[in-house]
Amino acid sequence: MPFTIKKIKKAFIIYWVLLAYIVAALVWWFIALNRQNTQMSFYKLQDVSRNDVSYIPKTENIIKEQKTKTAQYIGEGVTFLLLIIAGAIFVFRIVRRELRVSAEQQNFMVAITHELKTPIAVSKLNLETLQKRKLDETQQQRLLYNTLQETNRLNTLCNNMLLSSQIEAGGYIPTNEEIDFSETVNGCINDFKTRYPAREITAQVEENIFVTGDVFLFQIAVNNLIENAIKYSPKEKPVIIKLFVENQTAILKVTDEGLGISDTEKQKVFEKFYRTGNEATKRAKGTGLGLYLASRISKKHGGNIAIHNNPAGGSIFVLSLHANV
Numbered sequence: 658m659p660f661t662i663k664k665i666k667k668a669f670i671i672y673w674v675l676l677a678y679i680v681a682a683l684v685w686w687f688i689a690l691n692r693q694n695t696q697m698s699f700y701k702l703q704d705v706s707r708n709d710v711s712y713i714p715k716t717e718n719i720i721k722e723q724k725t726k727t728a729q730y731i732g733e734g735v736t737f738l739l740l741i742i743a744g745a746i747f748v749f750r751i752v753r754r755e756l757r758v759s760a761e762q763q764n765f766m767v768a769i770t771h772e773l774k775t776p777i778a779v780s781k782l783n784l785e786t787l788q789k790r791k792l793d794e795t796q797q798q799r800l801l802y803n804t805l806q807e808t809n810r811l812n813t814l815c816n817n818m819l820l821s822s823q824i825e826a827g828g829y830i831p832t833n834e835e836i837d838f839s840e841t842v843n844g845c846i847n848d849f850k851t852r853y854p855a856r857e858i859t860a861q862v863e864e865n866i867f868v869t870g871d872v873f874l875f876q877i878a879v880n881n882l883i884e885n886a887i888k889y890s891p892k893e894k895p896v897i898i899k900l901f902v903e904n905q906t907a908i909l910k911v912t913d914e915g916l917g918i919s920d921t922e923k924q925k926v927f928e929k930f931y932r933t934g935n936e937a938t939k940r941a942k943g944t945g946l947g948l949y950l951a952s953r954i955s956k957k958h959g960g961n962i963a964i965h966n967n968p969a970g971g972s973i974f975v976l977s978l979h980a981n982v
Contacts, residue, residue, distance in 0.1 A: 669752050676745055680738070687734045691727055698723035773814070776807035783807075806852055813880065817946045820877060821929070824953055831871035831957060835981055838875065838907055839866045842900050845879045849887065856887060857895040866900060866907050867981040870958040878954040881947035882911045882962075882974050890915035890971055907980040914971040923964045927952035951976070 701719045705712055783800040786792070792800070823829035839862055846860045868875075886896045890913035897912040918926060925931050930945035948962075955962050960978040967973050 666756070672748060672752075676741065679741060683734060683737055683741070687730055690730050694723055694726045694730070773811070776811045780804045780807045809852070813884075816877060817881070817950055820874075821946050821950060824950075831874055833869060833871070835867050835869050836872045836875065837865065838868045838909075838978070838980075839864050839900060841872060841875050842879055842898070842909060845876060845883060846898055848880075849883050853887060856892065858883075858887075859895055859897045860899075862898070862900040863902060866902055868907050868958070868978045869981060870978075874954045874957065878951040878976065879909065881951045882909070882976065885947050886911050886913035886915075886972075886974070889913065894971070902980050902982065905980055905982050907978045909976040909978075911974045911976075912967055912971065914967060914969055917966060917970060918964055918972050926964070927962070 698719055702716060705715050705719070709715065783804045787797060787800055820829060842862055843860070846858060846862070849856075850858050883896065883898060890896065894914035897910075899908075899910040899912075901908055926948050929949045931949070952962050955976055955978070958978055960976060963975045963977075965973040965975065
């Protein structure tokens with residue numbers, strides 16, 4: 658991948674050099690033609706005799722023809738220049754996008770490799786320990802529990818990757834049924850409380866809030882929002898999840914007390930593979946798919962996700978969906 662980026666940058670430089678040459682040739686072409694036009698008009702004027710009764714009309718026609726050709730050269734030159742500039746901007750945007758995508762894919766490959774290797778290595782070590790050593794019941798259950806947690810982590814990662822590719826290809830057809838969103842959110846919260854028993858996860862969920870959509874997609878969206886809050890906030894800080902109805906809108910708020918997100922990155926975090934550039938993010942595990950999927954899922958169901966600053970520090974992610982009331 659780095660070699661590809663290097664080649665793209667080299668081609669990009671060559672393109673701009675050629676573009677500069679084309680513009681210079683265009684300017685030279687205009688100057689040369691205009692000079693030739695001036696000389697031809699001069700020669701024609703020299704050929705007209707001053708004693709000719711039609712001297713003035715002929716002179717005026719020659720000057721008019723000169724101005725017409727000059728205007729023609731200017732029009733053609735400006736047209737070609739605008740086409741060249743439009744093409745240059747088009748190519749620049751494509752190349753810049755390709756460079757960005759290449760960099761994001763490179764970062765994704767590094768992240769996904771780490772994300773896959775870690776749970777596989779932990780699960781393998783736990784199973785080898787169970788196989789080679791005689792452990793008491795408590796130790797066996799602890800190792801089995803840790804292995805199950807790593808397996809769940811792998812399952813979540815695979816679901817995110819599969820769903821992302823299906824959404825991009827238009828291959829996933831969501832169901833459209835009325836679901837108990839309160840039950841879905843509570844189920845996700847209980848799963849995280851089980852996975853992270855040491856974390857303080859506070860839930861304030863109103864009962865019997867119904868929405869229409871795909872329960873599997875809603876589970877992924879809620880899980881990704883909660884996991885994002887846990888991942889990017891200190892272990893000693895609480896994560897607060899609230900679900901309530903306001904003006905026929907089901908509102909899910911996930912609040913953390915992490916480092917927060919700058920205003921310039923509040924929209925970028927929903928882009929595929931994008932991860933913020935602070936040190937906490939670099940150390941945290943992730944692939945840049947969680948918030949992207951949460952945003953896409955909310956839009957598929959006619960909702961939206963917004964990010965607000967938490968006065969206590971950190972961020973508040975707000976998922977809004979139409980409630981069936």
